[in-house]
Every structure is written in C-alpha cells, then in structure tokens.
Amino acid sequence: MQIREVGVIGCGLMGSGIAQVAATAGFPTVVLEASEELCQRGMHNISQRLERLVQKGTLSPHEGTAIQNRLKAVTDKSQLSNCDLVIEAIIENREEKLQLWRALDGILKREAILASNTSSLSITEMMMATSRPERFVGLHFFNPVPVMELVEIVRTILTDPQVHQTVLAFAGKLGKTPVCASDSAGFIVNRLLIPYLMDAIRALEQGAGSIADIDRAMKLGCGHPMGPFVLLDFIGLDTACSIANIVFEEFREPRFAPPGLLKRLVIAGRYGRKSGKGFYDYSDPNSPKPLELDRR
Ligand code: 3HC
Numbered sequence: 001m002q003i004r005e006v007g008v009i010g011c012g013l014m015g016s017g018i019a020q021v022a023a024t025a026g027f028p029t030v031v032l033e034a035s036e037e038l039c040q041r042g043m044h045n046i047s048q049r050l051e052r053l054v055q056k057g058t059l060s061p062h063e064g065t066a067i068q069n070r071l072k073a074v075t076d077k078s079q080l081s082n083c084d085l086v087i088e089a090i091i092e093n094r095e096e097k098l099q100l101w102r103a104l105d106g107i108l109k110r111e112a113i114l115a116s117n118t119s120s121l122s123i124t125e126m127m128m129a130t131s132r133p134e135r136f137v138g139l140h141f142f143n144p145v146p147v148m149e150l151v152e153i154v155r156t157i158l159t160d161p162q163v164h165q166t167v168l169a170f171a172g173k174l175g176k177t178p179v180c181a182s183d184s185a186g187f188i189v190n191r192l193l194i195p196y197l198m199d200a201i202r203a204l205e206q207g208a209g210s211i212a213d214i215d216r217a218m219k220l221g222c223g224h225p226m227g228p229f230v231l232l233d234f235i236g237l238d239t240a241c242s243i244a245n246i247v248f249e250e251f252r253e254p255r256f257a258p259p260g261l262l263k264r265l266v267i268a269g270r271y272g273r274k275s276g277k278g279f280y281d282y283s284d285p286n287s288p289k290p291l292e293l294d295r296r
Contacts, residue, residue, distance in 0.1 A: 001166040007083035011042025014117055015089035017145025020046045023070040025174045030080055031073045039073035077107050087139055089117040092242055101129040113163050115139035119190055120246040123183045124156050134160040137167050140187055151176040152187045185250035194244050195255040200228035202259050211279050211290035229279035233272035241266045
C-alpha cells in the first residue's frame with residue numbers, strides 16, 4: 001500500500017497544520033474547505049508559517065515555494081478522488097463528521113485509507129458510516145501540528161493490519177513519532193490530560209491558588225511548557241469542555257467531568273485564545289491578564 005497523494009478536509013488550526021506537514025514531507029496535498037474564503041484563509045496561514053521558517057533560515061526559499069506548490073485548496077469533494085489517504089480535520093461535531101463520511105464514501109477511491117483527526121469522538125462509529133470500515137483509522141495530531149512530535153494512531157476492531165502499518169509508516173515520513181491507541185474515549189493523551197486540566201480548574205474553584213500561581217507552579221515546578229490555564233486557553237475552552245463531556249460519558253468517573261467554572265466560561269463565549277478571552281484576557285497579547293477572581 002503506497003501513499004502518493006494526501007487529502008486533508010478542513011483547513012483550520014489542525015487541518016492547516018496537517019496539510020503543511022504533509023506537503024513539507026513531499027506529498028502532493030489536496031485541502032478541502034467549505035468556501036473559497038476559508039481556502040484562502042487556510043492557505044494564507046500556511047504561507048505565513050512557511051515564510052517565518054524561511055526568514056529563520058530553517059527552510060530555503062526554494063523549499064518554501066516547493067511546499068506551497070504541493071498544496072492545492074479546493075471546495076469540491078470530487079477533487080479528493082485521487083487521494084490515497086484522506087485525513088478529516090473538521091469541527092469536533094459527531095453529526096457533521098458522520099454526514100461528511102457518508103458523503104465521501106461514494107467519492108473516494110476504494111483503496112484509499114480514511115482517517116479522522118478527532119480528539120475524542122468514536123472512530124468505530126465514523127468507520128461504520130462508510131462501506132469500508134477496515135480501511136479506517138484515527139490519526140490524532142497535536143497543536144501546534146508543525147511543532148508537536150506525537151501522533152496517536154487509533155486502530156479499531158476492524159482495522160486492516162496493513163492499513164495500520166501503512167499509516168504508522170506515513171507518520172514516520174512526516175517526522176512524527178506515532179503511538180498506537182485503542183478506540184476508547186480520549187485515546188491516550190486526552191484520557192490523562194483531561195483529568196489534570198479539570199483538576200486544575202477544581203483547584204482554582206476551591207482556592208488552592210490564583211490562575212497565574214497555579215500556572216507558574218506547574219510550569220516551574222514540573223517543567224511543563226505551559227501551565228494548565230494557559231494550555232486550556234491554547235486548546236480552546238469549548239474544545240476542552242466538549243472532550244471532557246465525551247470522556248465522562250464513556251467512563252462516568254467524576255475526574256473527567258467539566259467543572260462548573262469551565263461550563264460558565266464556555267456559555268459566556270470565553271473560548272480562550274481564539275476568542276481573545278478565556279482564563280486570560282489576550283487584549284494585549286504580550287501581557288495576558290488572568291480572569292478576575294470575583295468574576296468567576
Ligand atoms: N505553529 C508553528 N510553529 C510554532 C507555533 C505554531 N502555532 N507556535 C510555536 N511554534 C514554534 C516556534 O516558531 C518555535 O520554533 P523554533 O524553535 O524553530 O524557533 C518553537 O515552536 C518554540 O516556540 P516559542 O519559542 O515561540 O514558544 P515556546 O518555546 O513556548 O513553545 C509551544 C511554544 C511549542 C506551543 C510550547 O509552549 C508547547 O509545547 N506547549 C504545549 C503544547 C501542548 O501541550 N499541545 C498539546 C495540546 S493537547 C492537543 O492538541 C490535543 C487536542 O486533542 C486537545
């Protein structure tokens with residue numbers, strides 16, 4: 001099984017990162033978005049990141065151009081018909097993903113490998129929306145995709161072992177380190193990360209320390225690159241809350257349940273960095289201000 005051309009569906013934060021690393025690894029990559037405007041926005045973000053790498057001297061101008069030339073943004077699903085591997089990275093919504101896979105099933109070639117970048121939804125359920133469940137895997141990247149080394153490769157009860165091997169080799173070609181996970185909610189990373197992040201919010205609710213001090217403590221005391229609240233804002237509070245709900249739904253253990261403060265922040269539209277406010281206010285990006293304690 002050989003992967004020659006890659007398709008990426010969705011060119012947001014994760015999709016644009018996946019498309020960038022695939023094209024950088026030499027794969028012609030077709031990116032599907034819902035509108036011309038979203039195509040342009042996604043491609044612009046990739047160009048800017050590549051530009052930065054050229055400016056830093058990590059990439060030669062020639063390589064930068066070659067990577068861009070390997071990328072093609074389209075709005076028509078039929079343009080994915082030649083792809084050997086199609087990675088879906090759309091919004092984390094069960095219904096939308098199932099609908100997309102049903103629609104793609106009649107368009108993608110029979111030998112294509114199908115993959116979802118979902119962080120918590122069931123791969124088994126998605127694969128059953130297609131007529132070729134044995135060719136379906138989870139391929140979970142981490143944000144920021146060009147920087148984070150890990151990819152979780154999720155195998156289901158029905159995944160063909162050859163498909164699994166091909167995807168493992170593909171992750172290696174992207175310069176990533178794959179780990180194998182089974183299709184249980186949260187896979188490996190979010191199963192361990194979510195209780196930690198939810199606990200940080202509970203510690204805050206119970207007065208263990210301030211947002212800034214809890215962040216500082218975990219960063220400097222444990223050597224984490226980001227404290228839990230900076231990381232929550234980075235992931236997106238809506239995303240973190242939705243993953244917590246899904247993992248809680250599966251295991252029914254209180255440690256996975258989203259605390260009240262997280263739910264209130266999401267309802268209030270404070271999604272973290274992407275909305276400008278979360279546990280911190282990013283009005284001045286160089287000096288984010290923590291949420292006032294009396295407004296929790
Ligand atoms: N895209 C591309 N490159 C980026 C980037 C981005 N968004 N952000 C930072 N970088 C690059 C920088 O250019 C720099 O590259 P260089 O070393 O070649 O110069 C390098 O990363 C380091 O960046 P900075 O010096 O600006 O900042 P930091 O040293 O603080 O690193 C970080 C930034 C890599 C984001 C680091 O803080 C980190 O590792 N944070 C933790 C991230 C994390 O845990 N991600 C996983 C989230 S969970 C998830 O994704 C799963 C999902 O299901 C929820």
